[in-house]
Amino acid sequence: MHERELTAYLDECRALVLDEIRAIVARQHAGGPNDGFLYDLMLDYPLRDAKGLRPALCVATCRALGGKLEAVVRSAAVLELYHNAFLIHDDIEDESLVRRGRPTLHREHGVPIAVNVGDAMLALSLQPLLDNVETIGLGPALRTLRAVARMTRESVEGQAIELDWVRRGSLDDADAQALDELGDADYVRMVEGKTCWYSFITPIEVGAIAAGASTAILDELREFARVLGVAFQIQDDLLNLAGEIGSYGKEIGGDLWEGKRTLILLHCMRCANPAERAEIRVILAKPRPAALERPSELEGLLTALVERGELSGSGRDAILERLGQVGQGGQLGTASRGCKTEADVQRLFALIHAQGSLDYARAFARAGLLDARARLAACQRFMPASVHREFLTSLVDYVFARER
Amino acid sequence: MHERELTAYLDECRALVLDEIRAIVARQHAGGPNDGFLYDLMLDYPLRDAKGLRPALCVATCRALGGKLEAVVRSAAVLELYHNAFLIHDDIEDESLVRRGRPTLHREHGVPIAVNVGDAMLALSLQPLLDNVETIGLGPALRTLRAVARMTRESVEGQAIELDWVRRGSLDDADAQALDELGDADYVRMVEGKTCWYSFITPIEVGAIAAGASTAILDELREFARVLGVAFQIQDDLLNLAGEIGSYGKEIGGDLWEGKRTLILLHCMRCANPAERAEIRVILAKPRPAALERPSELEGLLTALVERGELSGSGRDAILERLGQVGQGGQLGTASRGCKTEADVQRLFALIHAQGSLDYARAFARAGLLDARARLAACQRFMPASVHREFLTSLVDYVFARER
Numbered sequence: 001m002h003e004r005e006l007t008a009y010l011d012e013c014r015a016l017v018l019d020e021i022r023a024i025v026a027r028q029h030a031g032g033p034n035d036g037f038l039y040d041l042m043l044d045y046p047l048r049d050a051k052g053l054r055p056a057l058c059v060a061t062c063r064a065l066g067g068k069l070e071a072v073v074r075s076a077a078v079l080e081l082y083h084n085a086f087l088i089h090d091d092i093e094d095e096s097l098v099r100r101g102r103p104t105l106h107r108e109h110g111v112p113i114a115v116n117v118g119d120a121m122l123a124l125s126l127q128p129l130l131d132n133v134e135t136i137g138l139g140p141a142l143r144t145l146r147a148v149a150r151m152t153r154e155s156v157e158g159q160a161i162e163l164d165w166v167r168r169g170s171l172d173d174a175d176a177q178a179l180d181e182l183g184d185a186d187y188v189r190m191v192e193g194k195t196c197w198y199s200f201i202t203p204i205e206v207g208a209i210a211a212g213a214s215t216a217i218l219d220e221l222r223e224f225a226r227v228l229g230v231a232f233q234i235q236d237d238l239l240n241l242a243g244e245i246g247s248y249g250k251e252i253g254g255d256l257w258e259g260k261r262t263l264i265l266l267h268c269m270r271c272a273n274p275a276e277r278a279e280i281r282v283i284l285a286k287p288r289p290a291a292l293e294r295p296s297e298l299e300g301l302l303t304a305l306v307e308r309g310e311l312s313g314s315g316r317d318a319i320l321e322r323l324g325q326v327g328q329g330g331q332l333g334t335a336s337r338g339c340k341t342e343a344d345v346q347r348l349f350a351l352i353h354a355q356g357s358l359d360y361a362r363a364f365a366r367a368g369l370l371d372a373r374a375r376l377a378a379c380q381r382f383m384p385a386s387v388h389r390e391f392l393t394s395l396v397d398y399v400f401a402r403e404r
Numbered sequence: 405m406h407e408r409e410l411t412a413y414l415d416e417c418r419a420l421v422l423d424e425i426r427a428i429v430a431r432q433h434a435g436g437p438n439d440g441f442l443y444d445l446m447l448d449y450p451l452r453d454a455k456g457l458r459p460a461l462c463v464a465t466c467r468a469l470g471g472k473l474e475a476v477v478r479s480a481a482v483l484e485l486y487h488n489a490f491l492i493h494d495d496i497e498d499e500s501l502v503r504r505g506r507p508t509l510h511r512e513h514g515v516p517i518a519v520n521v522g523d524a525m526l527a528l529s530l531q532p533l534l535d536n537v538e539t540i541g542l543g544p545a546l547r548t549l550r551a552v553a554r555m556t557r558e559s560v561e562g563q564a565i566e567l568d569w570v571r572r573g574s575l576d577d578a579d580a581q582a583l584d585e586l587g588d589a590d591y592v593r594m595v596e597g598k599t600c601w602y603s604f605i606t607p608i609e610v611g612a613i614a615a616g617a618s619t620a621i622l623d624e625l626r627e628f629a630r631v632l633g634v635a636f637q638i639q640d641d642l643l644n645l646a647g648e649i650g651s652y653g654k655e656i657g658g659d660l661w662e663g664k665r666t667l668i669l670l671h672c673m674r675c676a677n678p679a680e681r682a683e684i685r686v687i688l689a690k691p692r693p694a695a696l697e698r699p700s701e702l703e704g705l706l707t708a709l710v711e712r713g714e715l716s717g718s719g720r721d722a723i724l725e726r727l728g729q730v731g732q733g734g735q736l737g738t739a740s741r742g743c744k745t746e747a748d749v750q751r752l753f754a755l756i757h758a759q760g761s762l763d764y765a766r767a768f769a770r771a772g773l774l775d776a777r778a779r780l781a782a783c784q785r786f787m788p789a790s791v792h793r794e795f796l797t798s799l800v801d802y803v804f805a806r807e808r
Binding site for chain 1: 520534546564567706
C-alpha cells in the first residue's frame with residue numbers, strides 16, 4: 001500500500017469513528033441540562049488533527065478477519081474516546097504544553113475543567129459498550145468490556161510506574177539511587193502498560209473480538225500488537241528528541257524537561273562515566289519550571305524591576321528560587337533548589353549524543369519492528385489477503401518510516 | 405435507632421466494603437509489576453476516617469428489600485471506589501486543601517500522581533462489575549452496570565455545570581451577567597448531578613437491583629434518594645460556612661473562596677441591593693489565591709525584601725498582581741487582577757448573614773427532609789420492618805440532626 005492509500009485508509013476510519021463519537025456525545029447532550037460547554041470540550045482533542053492510528057487498527061483487524069464494519073465502529077469510537085481522555089489527563093500529569101499543534105486543554109481551560117472533561121469522556125464510554133449487547137451479542141459485548149477493563153488497568157499502571165520514576169528521580173536518597181538499576185526490561189514493561197495496551201493491544205483485540213476470533217487468534221494478535229507498540233513508543237521517544245515542531249505537534253525535548261526515563265536515557269546513563277552520571281542525576285532531579293515562568297513572563301517583570309533599580313539582583317534570585325520550589329502541578333518541593341534550565345536540557349542532549357544512545361534506541365526499535373513484521377506475516381494463516389490486511393502490513397512499514 | 409446503633413451499622417457496612425476494596429486492589433496488585441506505591445495511594449482516601457454513608461445506604465436498601473449481603477457487597481465496594489476517585493479529582497478541580505481532616509491527595513503527592521490515582525480507581529472498578537455476572541446473574545449485573553454508567557455521566561455533568569458557573573463568574577461580560585438569573589431550580593439541578601447520583605440515587609438503586617426489585621420500586625426509591633440528596637447537599641453547604649474544623653474535616657468557607665454558587669449565595673444575591681450585588685460579583689470574580697501564596701510564603705519573602713530595601717513597594721505589588729493572574733490550576737487569567745483576600749471572604753460572610761440566607765437554606769433543606777421522610781414511609785408498603793429499614797429511617801433523621 002502506498003502512503004497515499006495508507007493515509008486514505010486512516011482518514012476514512014477516523015471519519016467513521018468521529019461521526020460515532022459525535023453521536024455518542026450528542027445522545028448524552030440531549031439528555032443533559034448543560035449549555036454545551038462540556039460537550040464542545042469533549043470533542044476538542046478528538047477533532048484536532050491526528051493520524052487516527054487506533055481507530056484504523058481496530059477497524060482493519062475486524063475486517064481483515066472477515067468481520068463487519070457495523071460490528072466494530074462503536075467500540076472503535078469508545079477506544080478513541082478513552083484514548084483522548086487519557087491524553088487530557090496525561091498532559092496534566094506531564095505538564096505538557098502542546099498537543100497536536102495546539103495548547104493542551106489544561107493550558108487553555110485550566111486544570112479543573114480539563115480533569116473533569118477527561119472524566120466526562122471516560123463516563124460516556126461505558127453506555128455504548130453496554131449497548132453492544134444488542135448489536136454484537138452478549139458474548140462479544142462482555143469480552144469487549146473485559147478487554148477495556150484490562151486496558152484501563154494496564155494503562156494507569158504503566159503511567160504510575162513512569163510517574164513514580166519521575167517522583168523518585170526528584171528525591172535525593174536511596175529511592176533515587178535505585179533508579180540507576182533500571183534496565184531495558186523495566187522500560188519495556190513500563191511502556192507495555194503506558195502505551196501498548198491502549199494504542200495497540202486493545203484496539204486490535206477489540207477488532208478481533210468483533211469479528212468473532214478464537215482465543216488462540218486473539219493471543220497471537222495481542223503479541224503482535226505488543227511488540228509493535230514497544231517499537232512505536234521508542235520511535236516516539238526518538239521523535240520527541242529529534243523531531244521538528246510542525247511535523248510532530250508536541251513540544252521538543254519534553255521528555256527531558258519532565259525527567260522521563262526513556263530507553264535512550266537509560267542507555268546514556270549506563271554508558272556515561274560516574275561523574276557524568278551524577279551530573280545527569282542532578283539535572284533530572286530538578287523540577288520542571290512551572291508553565292508561567294517558562295515563557296519568562298515573571299522573569300521579564302523581575303528583570304525590568306532590577307533595571308529600574310526597584311529590585312536587587314539577589315532579591316530577584318531569591319524570588320525565582322522560591323518559585324522554583326513549586327514543581328509538578330503546584331506541589332511544594334521538598335528541597336530548596338532551582339528548576340531545570342534550557343542549558344540543563346542542552347547538556348542532556350549533548351551527553352545523549354556523545355553516548356550514541358539515539359543509535360542504540362533506533363536499533364532496538366528496528367529489531368522490534370522486524371519481529372512485529374514476522375508475527376503479522378504468520379497471522380496470514382487465518383487472515384486472507386484483503387485491503388485491510390494490506391493496511392496492517394503497510395502500517396508496520398510506516399512505523400519503520402517514522403524512524404528515518 | 406439510637407445514634408450509637410446507627411453508628412455501629414455504618415461502621416459495620418464500611419468495614420465490609422473496605423475489606424472488599426482491599427481485595428479488589430490486592431487482586432490487581434498481584435498481577436502488576438508496580439512496587440505498591442500506586443496501590444497504597446488508592447487506599448488512602450477510602451481508609452481515611454469517614455462515615456461510610458454510601459456503602460451503608462447500598463447494603464441497607466438491599467437487605468431491607470430481602471436481598472442477601474453477598475449479592476451487594478462487591479457493588480457497594482465499587483461505588484465507594486468511584487466515590488473516592490471522584491473526591492480525588494474534585495479536590496483537584498476545587499483546589500481543596502483538606503479532606504477528612506488531612507491534606508488532600510494532590511497537596512501531598514502533586515496533581516500528576518493524584519490525577520492518575522483517581523483514574524486507577526476508576527479503572528479498577530469495571531472488572532468487579534463484570535464479575536457480578538457470575539454472582540448475581542446476567543440481568544442484575546447488566547442493570548448495575550447501566551446504573552453506574554448513568555451515575556458517572558450525571559456526576560461529571562453536575563460537576564461541569566458548577567465549574568462552568570465558577571468559570572463564567574470569573575469573567576466580566578454578558579456570560580457572567582447571565583449568572584444573576586440563576587434560581588433555586590438551577591441549583592437543585594446542578595446538585596442532582598453533582599451529589600445525588602453518586603451519593604444517594606445510585607447506591608440505593610444498586611442495592612435494590614441486587615435485591616431483585618421491580619422497575620416501579622426502583623423508580624420510587626430513586627425519587628426518595630434524589631430528594632434526600634438535595635437536602636443533604638444544602639446541609640453540607642451550610643456546614644461549609646458554619647462548621648468548625650475538626651468536626652467537619654474540610655476547610656471552612658471553601659465554597660466562598662472557590663466562588664461557588666450555592667443556594668445560600670443565590671438567595672443572598674437575590675436579596676441584596678444592586679450595589680451589594682455588584683460588590684459580591686466583583687469578589688466572586690477574583691480567582692482563589694494559589695496554594696503557595698495562601699500561606700503567604702512568597703508574600704513573606706517579598707515583605708522581607710521590601711524591609712531590607714531590596715524591593716520597592718510598587719515592585720512588590722506588581723509581582724503579586726502578576727502572580728494573581730494564575731488562577732484555577734495554573735491557568736493564565738484573562739484580566740490583570742488580584743486574588744480573593746481574607747477580607748473579601750469575611751465580607752461575603754457578612755452579607756450572607758445580613759440577608760438571612762442561612763435561615764432560608766435551612767428551611768429549604770428542612771422541607772426536603774420532610775418530603776424524603778414521607779417518601780420513605782410510603783416505601784414501607786414493600787419494605788417490611790427490619791433493622792435495615794430502621795437504619796434508613798434513622799438516617800433521614802440523622803441528616804436532620806446535622807442541621808442543628
